[in-house]
Amino acid sequence: xxxxxxxxxxxxxxxxxxxxxxxxxxxxxxxxxxxxxxxxxxxxxxxxxxxxxxxxxxxxxxxxxxxxxxxxxxxxxxxxxxxxxxxxxxxxxxxxxxxxxxxxxxxxxxxxxxxxxxxxxxxxxxxxxxxxxxxxxxxxxxxxxxxxxxxxxxxx
Numbered sequence: 001x002x003x004x005x006x007x008x009x010x011x012x013x014x015x016x017x018x019x020x021x022x023x024x025x026x027x028x029x030x031x032x033x034x035x036x037x038x039x040x041x042x043x044x045x046x047x048x049x050x051x052x053x054x055x056x057x058x059x060x061x062x063x064x065x066x067x068x069x070x071x072x073x074x075x076x077x078x079x080x081x082x083x084x085x086x087x088x089x090x091x092x093x094x095x096x097x098x099x100x101x102x103x104x105x106x107x108x109x110x111x112x113x114x115x116x117x118x119x120x121x122x123x124x125x126x127x128x129x130x131x132x133x134x135x136x137x138x139x140x141x142x143x144x145x146x147x148x149x150x151x152x153x154x155x156x
Contacts (some may be wrong), residue, residue, distance in 0.1 A: 003105060004144050006124060013049065013101065017096040018130050025057065029136055030056035032128065032145065034099065037050075039144040043085035057115055061133045069099055090132070097130035101133035111138050 001009065017035040024031050032051040038089045066072065073089035081093035106112070109125035116123045123141050128135035 001078035001142050003124065006126075007105050008143050009051070009142060010105070010126070013051075013099055014102040015100045016099060016101050018128075019096045021061070021128075021133075023056070023133060024052065028056070030059045030139065032135075033151075035096065048149060048151065050145045050147045050151075052143045052145065053118075053137050053141075054143060055121070055123075056137055058111070058138040059135070062136045064130060064132055064134050070113035092132075099122045099128070099130055101129040103128045103146070110139070115140075 013034045013036050016037065018032060018033050019033070020033040022031065023029070029054040032053070034049045034051060036049055037046040063070065073092065075087060075089060077082070078084035078087055078089050079092045081091065081095070084091055084093050093117075094130060099148055104127050106125035106127055109123075112123040112125045115138060119140075123138060123140050126135075126137045126139065128137070
């Protein structure tokens with residue numbers, strides 16, 4: 001995909017549910033799994049999507065919560081949706097994060113430019129913002145696949 005196609009794929013899942021992210025089992029590519037829904041009145045069924053960032057040379061994830069947010073969210077009951085339902089703090093147990101402010105390509109990334117020169121392949125940098133984590137990836141290409149219900153990250 002070129003830059004405009006990648007950004008269009010990012011825009012397609014703005015404010016949807018990120019349900020899992022991490023390196024693929026072969027450890028080269030980085031996967032972001034999204035549960036995408038529409039207004040039920042449209043009749044369009046939800047889709048489970050895998051955004052595979054190929055040749056991912058760097059992945060970093062940091063907390064999007066402030067120190068106060070963490071302080072309010074340390075109770076172990078918050079990792080279980082039922083037990084933490086009535087507690088204040090970040091509800092870890094919901095098992096998803098809102099893709100907001102969403103995914104964007106970093107303009108003029110020096111790191112992506114260097115990898116492009118070193119490997120003679122196009123590289124990009126993505127910034128992924130959620131209400132739980134901020135993820136930064138340097139990768140060569142993006143492949144988006146519809147994943148069948150029941151695939152491991154979607155067993156909820």
